Each structure stands twice: as C-alpha cells, then as structure tokens.
Amino acid sequence: MNPVIRPMKFSKIIILAIVLFVPGFLYLLMENLGRHEYVKLPIYGQKSLSGEMRRVMGREVPDTLYHQLKPLQLTNWDGRPVSWMQSDSIISVAHLIYNADSAFSDIALDYMDRLATKFASKTSVHLYSITVDPNDNVAVLQKMANRFGDLERRKWHIVGNPSIDMLQYAREQMLLNASRDTKDSTKFLIDDQIILIDGKHRIRGFYPLSQHTELKRLEDEIKLQLVEEVRDNPMRVEKS
Template structure:
C-alpha cells in the first residue's frame, strides 16, 4: 500500500515539472520511504524518524521521534491569524497553490472541493491551502477566491503570509515543492500533492491532488484515519 501511494504521488508532479523543477518533491517523497507502518490497518507515519536518547529512572532509553509539522503563523481569507492551535484535535489536508495559477491549480481546487463537500461540517476535519504568491494573493483576493468556490465558514482556510516561511514549511515540513521559478508558468513552481496530517501533526499520506483517483484514495484514507481515533 505504501509503495503504491508513493508511486502515484510521484508520477504526476514529476511529469508536470520536468528537468530539475521537481527536485524538492522527489527528495521529500523519497524521504517518505523512512515512514513506518503503525501496524494493524493503520496508515503509516511518513517521513524520517529521529532517535532521541533520554534517561528514565536512571536508565538510558532511546525513543523514535516521528517527523511532525511545526507551529506556524499565517493569515486566513478572513484576516485572522491561523496557527497550529486552530487545527488542534483535527486531521487536515494541506496543499499549496496560487489564485492566478494557469496550470494545475484549477484541477486541484475542483478535487479538494470534493473533499470539502464530503467532510463538510465534520468538526474533526479541516483543509488548509497555502498561497505561494502572497504578493498578489492578499486577504481580499483569497476571500473572493474562496467565495467563488462556494466555501463558507472556517473549515477550509486559505492562508497567506511571509513568502519564505510558506516555501520553508512546504519544502521542509510537508515535503513538497514550493518555490519561485521565473521559467515556470506563473513564475512559481509547486507540487500538485495533497498532504494528509493527523491530530498529532504527523504526515499520514501524500496524494496526487490533480486526479479523481488520487483524491478518492485520499478520502478513503481520511475515513481510515478518523476510524483510528474512534478506536
């Protein structure tokens, strides 16, 4: 299952951004191979693990610390501050886009709207879309964009902020491409991936957000992940 998801996630972004434009995505997804299955029918926890040695009751104990999404501070389409606290107790899907994207973003938003409609009103689910063109995508622009998609409320947040911080969290935390590239359509390069994050801020899946099949897999895994917490 893990190898199949990796293969699907890798195929589309690499075909979209040839040559070296997808290097961060490829590196990030290869790092997923270090993810470890949690057993039973649970989704694996993706990303590299770090061995931490500590002293417990006078004995040296080594634990594995899984890759987690760090805290962040962005601004939503409503003009309010969004941090990791806004997503506490929720699983969520993250992606990267920009409102004037001429290539894959329209496909991605059509597919993410399917996720939004399926889980609309579920207090345990959130969506978080990061613009990678904050110079253009102001709060007002993001609000208009969300309105045009038919998105209401705060379950699906479109966030903007410092460009470098957005690129950093995309590449180093979510393990996907997010960078400027003057040769790319729209002047920026980003992954078409949707990233599934659990309530502990661990990445549990990376999916092709440009295809119906990829998003079907995402929604199935969201159901599986929610079922883990019910148990």
C-alpha cells in the first residue's frame, strides 16, 4: 500500500502548491511586464534629442523633444482674453474658421457644437474655433457664437486676434495648410482638419471634417487621451 499512497500524497502537494503560488506569480509577472502596455496616440511634428537621458522601466533611454505649440493670447467671442496653450491640464480640440466662409466654417461650427455638448462634463476638454481673418473682431465672433447656446459651460471658445498672423501660426505651429486665396484676397484657403492637442501642447491627431469615420475616431481618441493624461498626471488632471 505504501508505494501507492506516497505518490498520491506527493501529487496532492504539487496540486496545492500550484493552486497557491501560480496565481501570485502570474500577478507579479503582469504587474512588472504588462502594466505599461496600453495604447498611446502618435505625436506629430518634428522630433529631436535633448542630449539627456531619462529612466523608463528601469532602462536609460535618450530624452526626446517633441513639437509643442507656442502660447498665444486670443480674444473670445464675449471679449474675454483666452490663454491658448498656457495650461498644462487641458486637452484641446481646435480648427480654423473665418466668418465670410459659408461652406466649411459653418459645417465645422455645427460639428463643434455637437462635440462641445458631448464632452461638456469633461472639465479638461476645451474646444477652440480660431478665425484666421483679422477682420473678424469681437462683434463678428459674437455673431457667430449667437447661433449656439451656452458656449462657456461647454468650454467652447470662438476666438481670434487681429494683431497675430494666424495663417503663419497655423502653418508653423498647428501644422495646418492656411493661406490667402490668390484669386480673392478676402478669402482664405484653410484645412478642413480638426486637431487634437494634449496637455503638453503636442499634436496627437488630425481628423478631416469631411469624413464621418474620422470624426468618430476623434471622439474615441479624445477619450483615449483623457486616459493617458490621468495615467501620466493623475493629480494635475484631478485639479483641472
């Protein structure tokens, strides 16, 4: 009997050890190998090395400098100053418009109206409709804003600054095509793109307004970027 009993007892010990130790081992493995594996959006624009090193998951890696939008002082439709790209706790959704454009600009504003309503409860998501026309003064911006309700609560800013060359800024900073129409100087040629900008003022996505699937992607990627901001800076986002 003993030769039979001993192997059975030994097998039970092995099974018990597996039940007790394998789940813990798998948990530790996932904690160490899988905790940083989540989807991140690309970062657009020129990149360069800072010449310094930083530690990532226990390894020294070269520090990368990414394209960051420069801050501006803009004026909102209600006359209040707006500090563009000066907060480090805001996810920005932005596009170009001008009042005399009854085609793309009107369509873009209608879409931003819906987007602003959808993300009204997200305190760190702000929307910016930026005019490139220096003739679009506060009165003109207010006329555009009057088509929509309660922009302030939904953190939607219709802004401009006639003292700034917004066409140049759009090209160099927002990485959008923007220029005067050579056939009619009162008109502008502007991209139909909406851009997503993270809390570090880096461009994380371009979304053509003319493509419904791209607009759905924008809405999904705003949520994805919110998750990244919380993971990277939970206290900063909480205070925003």
